[in-house]
Amino acid sequence: MKSLFPLLLFLLVGCWPATQPQVKHLAPAVEDNSVVAASEVAPVVEEIASETTEISGTDDERLSMVETIAATEPVIEELALPAPLPYYGDFPLSDHRRVDKLRKFYTGNGRKTLNRWLERAGRYVPGIQEIFAEEGVPLDLAYLAMIESGFNVRAYSWAHAAGPWQFIESTGKFYGLKNDWWRDDRCDIEKSTRAAAKHLKYLYGRFDGDWYLAVAAYNAGGGKVRKAVKSSNSRDFWILAEGKILREETRNYLPKLLAALEIIRDLDAHGFTGLNFSEPVAFETFLIPTTTDLDIIAQFCDVSYGEIKALNPELKRWCTPPGEVDFRLKIPAGTSTQLERLYAGLSPDQRASYHRHQVKRGDTLRALANKYRIQVDDIVALNKISNPRTLQIGTNLILPLKEGFTRLPVDELADSYVRSKRRIYTVRGGDSLWTIATRFGVTEKQLRVWNRLGWSNLIRPGQKLAVSKAGQRTATKVARKTGPAKKVVYLVRPGDTLWGIGRQFEVETGMIRLWNQLSSGNILRPGQKLTLMVPTSRQG
Incomplete structure (x- = not known):
């Protein structure tokens, strides 16, 4: 095999979407201005657009909302980028009073927020612009993602829009973005950017080549903008913005983009100096x-x-x-x-952690899903079950182990935690999940499960976290399962990994790190000695 x-x-x-690790710098010109014919997708997108949820609120409220979700974005590493942000001047600007008002806001009370967005833009804008160049969309529209989400790939709004381009599920699905229990393509920067480009092209064609109306429709939905056009008997966005059809959020949506572009065109002139631009991904x-x-x-x-x-x-x-x-x-x-x-x-x-369950009399997919805290559809897909209503007694089902579960049967671990004495810890400055897990002898995954933390959640000083401190009843029960632990010194061999060693001795990799004071960045070396606390059943 x-x-x-x-x-x-x-x-x-690649450095997305190019095929080389280095970032490709694009020429300013975009020669392919082709658009999707409105007649090709109008019937379907019309239905989707009517479902688009508008997000209202003042500028301060929207900035606050985006900053709240943007604060959860994990950062790999940010390095200074000597070149300024790419600006091509291929999207028409305006000196309308609404734009001027928002420009003053961004250079005043909103400066701190825009400063962070601009620094983060260096990570994503070059790649977004490469895709826009391929799709025939103005390159400067890459900064529309900044207005949508502050370039936060995990942004999620109360209106259930997700990702850097804030797609609602129906629109994302139309453009091929999958969203299920396992993944949400709306948060994939490449896939969502491609979808955003196609959607913008469709709207551009629908409004007869008017990018201002296309951008407004991206926010409000094509149906809402078309209604405003009909009501005002005008295709001038600024006239529509003075009408009663568009909500205040949409009236300021395009002006926010135009104000930001005006600032990006000359950062120094607007006082945005010394920015530490993130390197492109x-x-x-x-x-x-x-x-x-x-x-x-x-x-x-x-x-x-x-x-x-x-x-x-x-x-x-x-x-x-x-x-x-x-x-x-x-x-x-x-x-x-x-x-x-x-x-x-x-x-x-x-390659993955699974639990094997043998079907017993009375078992149902729903009962198993509840017991192991997974989805019925996942059990069906993993085991290729043709008739979900009938399970054959004695059949072995493969079920994925969830975060935080050891190789004890999942129900035993869940039962142990419920019966244990819980302890609440208050997060302090400088704490991380790893340091807290190390302090209490548990794993990061367990802390995430017990406190319902997603992988994008950061902890903050003052936050309350549940940590495990096993009671006597739990400890006795687990001891009967595993037997007394014995200290074993393991000599690392070439090709060994913490995961492989943990699998061999049925211990958590997080516990190996704890016992040997290893950080997540430590590399194992042949000849290195590791201390393991191994259950009797694995000491053979």
Whole structure:
């Protein structure tokens, strides 16, 4: 089987969407201004547009909302970018009073917020502009994502719009963006940008080549803008903005973009000096043939789990989606050779953590889903069940282990935590989930599960977290399951990983790090000695 590996797995290297790690700088001209014919998609998009939810609020409220969600975005690393932000002047500006008012706001009370957005823009704008160049969209419209989300790929609004381009689910689905229990493509910067470009082109065609109306429709929906045009008997956005059809959010939406572009055109003149622009995202794309735990990928790449998650914000869970062949996973640039070598030696049953459940009399998919806290559809998909209403007694079902669960049966661990004495910890300055987990002898994944923290959630000083302190009843029960632990000194061999050692001795990688005072960045070296507390059942 290993001889077939190169046929199943190959590598794409790039700084998205180019094929080289370096960022490609685009020429200012965009020669392809083709648009999607409105007649081709109008009937379907018309229905979608009518469902678009408008987000109202003052400028301060919207800035506050975006900053709240933007604060949760994990950062891999930010380095100074010597060149200013790319500006091409291919989107018409305006000196309308609404634009001037917002320009004064951004250079006044909103300066701190815009400053952060501009610094973050360096990470994403070059890649967005490459896609816009391919799609025939004005390159400067890349900054529309800044107005939408502050370039936060995990932004999620109360209106259920998600990602840097703030797609609602129906519109995202129309443009091929999947959203299920495992992933949300609306948070994928490449896929969502491609979808945004196509949607903007459609709106541009629908409003007869008027980019101002297209941008307004991106916010309010095509139906709302068309109604405003009919009511005002005008196609001039500024006249529409004075009418009663468009809400205040939409009236200021285009002016916000125009004000930001005017500032970006000459940052120094507007007092935005000394900005620390983030470097463009540079990564390699690795095709994962089957479901694989991201923690394994992180260990093989010698990076943290958080870095892999940050590069792949569309992934909601701890692994690549089950049942999907050749999933395109982004990994740090320069790690592909090592990952390919180590992954080739990984057997299929080692690629993800699963629990095997033998069907008993009375079992139903719904009961199993509730018991293991997973989705019925995932059980059906993973086990290729043709008739979900009938389960054959004795059949073995493969169920994914959730975050925070050890290789004890999932229901036993859940029962242990419920019966244990809980302890509440107040987060202090400088704390991280890793340091808290180390302090209390648990894992980061367990803290996330117990406190319902998503992978995008950061902890803040003053926040209350539940940590585990096992009571006597729980400790006795687990001891009967595992037997007394014994201290074992393990000598690291070539090719060893924390995940592999943990699997061999049935202990958590987080506990190995705790016992040996290893940080997530430590690399194992042959000959290194590791202290393990191994259950009797594994000491053979």
